[in-house]
Amino acid sequence: MPGSTLSGPPASGTGGGMTPRTAVPKLVIIMVGLPARGKSYIVRKLCRYLNWLQYETRVFNVGERRRLAGRITELDGDHDKAGASRLGRTLFSSSAAFFDPTDPSLVSVRDDIALETLDELLDWLSSRENSSIGILDATNSTRERRERVLSRIRRSTCTCTSTGILFLESCCFDRDILDQNFRLKLQGPDYRTQDPDRGLEDFRQRVAFYEKSYVPLGEAEEQERIPYLQVIDVGRKINTHLIQGFLSSRIVEYMLNFNLSKRQIWIFCGGESTDDSVGRIGRPSDLTEAGRHYAASLVRFIHEQREQWEANRERKMCWVQNNHEPAEFAPGGGQARSQDPPGTAADRSPHRPLNLCIWTSTMPQTVQTVSGFSDVLFPKSEMKMLDDLNAGDMAGLTFDDIAALHPAVHAARKQHKLLYRWPGLGGECYLDLIERLRPVILELERRKDHLLVVTHRAVVRVLLSYFLDLRRDDLAEMVIPKNWGFLLEPAPYGIEFSAYSYQPVSGTFRLEPEVSRGRFLPGSILQSGSKEVEG
Template sequence: MPAIVVTGEPDKPSISPPRRQAQLSDIAKGLLNHRSWAAMPSSNAQQPAPPDAITNITADHFQLPESHVSNSSNGTQSNDIQTNGDSRLAPPMTVPGRALHPPAVHHVPGLPNSLLHGINHTLSDTPLPSAPTSTPASPRLFPVRQNSGITTPRVRPPATTLNIPGMTRSRVSPDGKISQRDVGAKLVVIMVGLPARGKSYITKKIQRYLSWQQYETRIFNVGNRRRGAAIPSQNLPEQPIQDSPVASPPAVDAPTQAARILLNGLDPEQGQPPNRKTRLPSAEEMDQSAKFFDPQNTVAAQLRDQVAMSTLDELLDFLLNQGGSVGILDATNSTIQRRQLLFDRVKEREPKLGILFIESVCEDKKLLETNMRLKLRGPDYRDKDPESSLADFKKRVEAYESAYVPLGQYEEDHNMQYIKMINVGQKVIHYQLQGFLSCGIASYLATFNLSPSQIWITRHGKSEDNCLGKLGGDSELTMEGRNYATVLYNFITLKRSEWEEDQMRRASLSTELPPKPGDRTPPYPELLGDLDAKNFCVWTSMLKRSRETAADFDEDENYDVKNWEILNEIHAGKFEGMTYEDIKKNYPEEYAKRAKDKLNYIYPGVGGEGYLQVINRLRDMVRELERIKDHVLIIGHRSVCRVLMAYFMDLTRDDIADLDVPLGLLFSIEPKPYGIEFHAYRYNEKQFWFDELVDYKPQRETEKGN
C-alpha cells in the first residue's frame, strides 16, 4: 500500500501521532460497524468487497479531505495523494438523490493494521487519546464518535460525589460504592476537641451510620496508638540483660516502633534502636499522666506528633490502597499547627481527597461531668483510684486548654470545611461543606440527643400468608396473630411503667464526682428531665398484618400510632405471592443468584427490591429515631427488622441479610452515652407473655426467609 503522510490543516499545529492514531481507529471502527457498507472497487477489483473485507482496502479506494494530505518529502501542503506518480481517487458512492464519497481512512507509516482498524483495543473507562476531526469534504454515511482528547485517567474530582450503594451505578462502580479511582468522593474526617467532649462517641456513631449504608468506614484512634507506643517495660516479656545483642523484642508495627525509638533515642554507637540494655520507660518514668500532655514537655510532644502522623498515614493507606471510603482520625488535634500539619500531609499524599474537621464542644457542666465519669472507666484510668484519677484527668484537660484553639477564622481563611457540634447536637455549625458524604454527616449529627428513651422492634403477628409460606402480599392476621397483638400491648404497657419508675430512682442517686470505688451507675446527662411528659410512638407499615398488630394501642392512652410506607416489607417483584419452593422450582437461576449474595440481590420484576434499597428508604427513619426523645415501638417485617437491628447492633454487611428475626421475637434497645443497652424477649404462646432471653446474641438464621 502506498504511504500517505498526514499533517495538520494549513496554519494549524499538526495533530500528534497518538491522537491521529485514535482518530484513524475511530474511523476504521465506524466502517467496521456499519453493516450496509460495501467497499468501492478500484481499478484492480471489479467486485464489491464483503463487509468484513475492510482490511483489504487501500488508499486507492478513498477520497481524502484535501486539508489532511501533504507531501512527505518537503512537508509542503498538497491536495494530491503521493502514490509514486500514480494518483487515483475512489469513484463516488451512489445514493439515491446524491453522490457520496466514503469517509477517508488515513494510513500512517508504521501504524499496525490491527490498530488502524480498531482491533485488539483494551476496553477501559478512560477514553483513548484523540482529537476532533475536521469537517469532511463530503457527507458521511454514518456519524463517527469524536473522542474527548483526554490522555490520562481522571485528574480532577468527580462531577458529583453522590454514590449510594444499591441506588447509583456507573461503569467504574456497578454496585454504587465509591470507586477506587474517585478519590475526590472519599473523605478524611479529622476530629477536634478537648478530652471528655464526646469525640469518641461521635466517631463511633458516624462510623456505624456510614458502614450501615455500606460505605467502607474505619476509625483510627491516636490515643490507642499512643498507649501502645509507650507501653511500660514491666508489661513486656522478660528478657536477659547482657552485653551481647539478644533476640529481638516482640514484633510491633512500624509506626509504633518509630514512636518507641523516639521515646528511647538511638544507640549512640551504631545509630540503631537501643538494645535490651536500654529499657523502654517505666510506668513511673513515662506513665502518660497529665505531665505527658503538657505542651512544655518537648519529648512527649514529639511522640504525640509522631504517633498522630503515623496514624494518619495508616488512614490514608486505607483510603488510597485498600478500598476505603471514609477514614476518621480520632484525636484532640487542638492546635492550629497540628491541624495544618495533618491537612498538609493529606494533600501531599493525595490532593483530591476531601478533608472534614469535626469539633466537639461541651458547654454544659452536667454533660461534661457525665463525660468525665465515662473517661474514668476508660483504658487510661480503669481500675485506678477514682479520686486521684479525676484529679489527674483535670490536669490533663488544663494542659490541653493552655494551647487549645477552636475551629474558626483560620479554617475559614484557608477554605477548610468544618462542622462544630456544641453539647452533642444541641447546636451544630458548619462551614463550606462539600460533597455528599460531608453534607450527609452534617445532617446526621444534627439529630443527636442524649435523652434516655427506649426503642422496641418486632415483627407483626402471624398472618395467613405466613401459614402458606408466601412472599409479600397483604393478608390479615390469624387468630394466633391477634393474640400476639394483645399480649404485645400488655407487655409494652407494663415495661413502659417500669422504665419510668426506674428513671425516677436513678435520678435520686448521687451523681457527684468523683464516683465511689465500684460505682457502676450508668451516667445520664438528663436524669432530671420531664420523664412523665414522654410520648410513646407506635410505628407500623401500611400493610394489614402490621397495622392489625398495633390495633390495641389506643391513642387515648398516650400512644401515638402512625403508619409508614417506608416500613413496608421488601417487595419481591414478580415473585410476590410465591413460595421459595416455587421460586426454586420455576426460577432456579434466580434462586441460586439470591442465595449467593442476598445483600446485593434485587427481586426481578416491577417494584422488585433488595436489601440495599431497604437500607436507603430507612435512612430517614434512622435519623428520626436518633432525633426524637420519645419511646418508639416499631412493628415491621423481617427485612425491615433486620436492617434496623443491623444499624443499632453495628452488624457487618455479611450478617444483615441473614439475621435471625423470627415471628414472636421482641427487641429492646436503650441508647446510652457509651453505646446501647440491649434485651431480647420471646413470645410464650402458652403463657400469653414474653420470656426474656438472657445473654441473647444476634445470630444467623438457617431458613431462606426474605
C-alpha cells in the same frame, strides 16, 4: 451506596439487576476537641451510621496507638535505659505529665504518634478499593497540629484520587455533661486500674495541659477554606463551614439529630399473617388467629414494660441533666412539642409519663398488630418506608415455589442477597431498603419519645444492623427468630440491647439472657434461634 449518588444500586431494568462496582468516594474526618468532650462517642456512632449506609468507615484512634507504643516500649525493656525510660513509663502510665505542652520533646513524640496514625489511615484509604471514610480520632486541639495533619494529607500519595477533608470538633461547655464525661473517663483504658481520686486528679491535669494550647476551629480554617463541623453540647449548637460534599452533607444531617435522652426503642415483626402461615412472602395479608393472639400479648407486654420504666424513671431520665430543651411558649403549647405532629412529642415534665409513639408499615399485618393500642394514648403513624422488602414478581410465592419455578432468580438471590434486586415492578434489594430506611433512622435518632416499631422481618434486620453495627454480610444472613422482639436503649457508651421471645401458650414475652447479655455477636447468637424462613 458507594459510587451512586443517593440511589440504591443501579441495575438494568427494574429487577434482577446487580450493583456494578464503581469507584468509592473518599473522605478523611479529622476530629478536634479537648479530652472528655464526647469525641469517641460521636466517632463510634458516626462510624456505625456510615458503615450501615455501606460506606466502609474505620476509626484510627491516636490514644490507642499511644498506649500500644507505651506497652511496646515497656516490653522492649527501654524503660531501663536513661532518656527513653521516662518517656516509656510516661507512655505506659498515660499520666498527665506526658501531655505537658511546654516540653518540646513530648510535643514531638505526641505529634509523631498522631502522624503515624494518620499515615495508617491514609494507607488504608488508598490501598483498599472499598475503603471510603477514615476518621482520625484525636484531640488535634492546636493550630500547629492541625497544620501538620493537613500538610501530611496534602503530600500523601494516597490522595492522587480526590479525597475530601472534614474537621469535626466537639465542644462542651455544659458542666453536667462534662462531669459525666469525666466520670466515664475514669472507667476508660487509661484510668480503670487506678485509684479514682488520683485518676481524676491526673486527668484534670491532662485536660488543663490541653486547655493551655487549645484553639477551637474558626477563623484560621475559614481563611484556608477548610470544611468543618462544630458540635457544641451534644447538638445544642451546630456550626458548619463550607459543607458541600455528598458525604459531608450526610454527616451533618446525621449530627443534627443527636440527643441524649433515655428512652426505649422497641422493634417487633407483625403477628403471623395468612401468607406467613403458608410461607408466602411479600404481600399485604391479614393476621391469623395466632397473629391476633400475638398482637393482644404485645399490647399487654408493652404496657407492663412502660409501667416498669416509669417506676424507674428517676434514675433513667437522662444520663445528664438536660438543660437544652427549647423554651416553652403559650399555655398548653411547648416549643419542643410543637413541631412534632401534635400529641406525639413528649411532655418532659416529671408528672407525665414519657410518650410512646407507634410506627407501623402500611400493610395490614403490622397495622392490625397494633390495633389493640389506644389511638388516643399512643400516637400511631403508618409509614410506607416501613413496608416489607418489595419482592416484585415473587411476592405471593413461597421460597420453595421460587426455587422450583424461578431457579435462576433463586440462585442469584441466594448468592448476593444484599445486592440482588427482586425482578418485576417495584422489586428491591437490601441496599434499596437501607436507602429507604435512612429517613426512618434519622427520625428515630431525633425523637426523645419511646418508640414501638412494628414492621417486617427484612426491615427489622436492616434496623437492627444499624443499632448493632453489623456489616454487609452479617446483615443479609442474620436470622431473626420468629416472633422475637428487640429493645434498644441508648446509653453513654453505645446501645443496650435486649431480645425477647414470644411464648404463645402463656401469651408473654421472655427476656433471652444469652442474647441480651453482653454484646450482640453478629450472625451467631441470633442464628441459633428457631429455624426460620429466609427473607
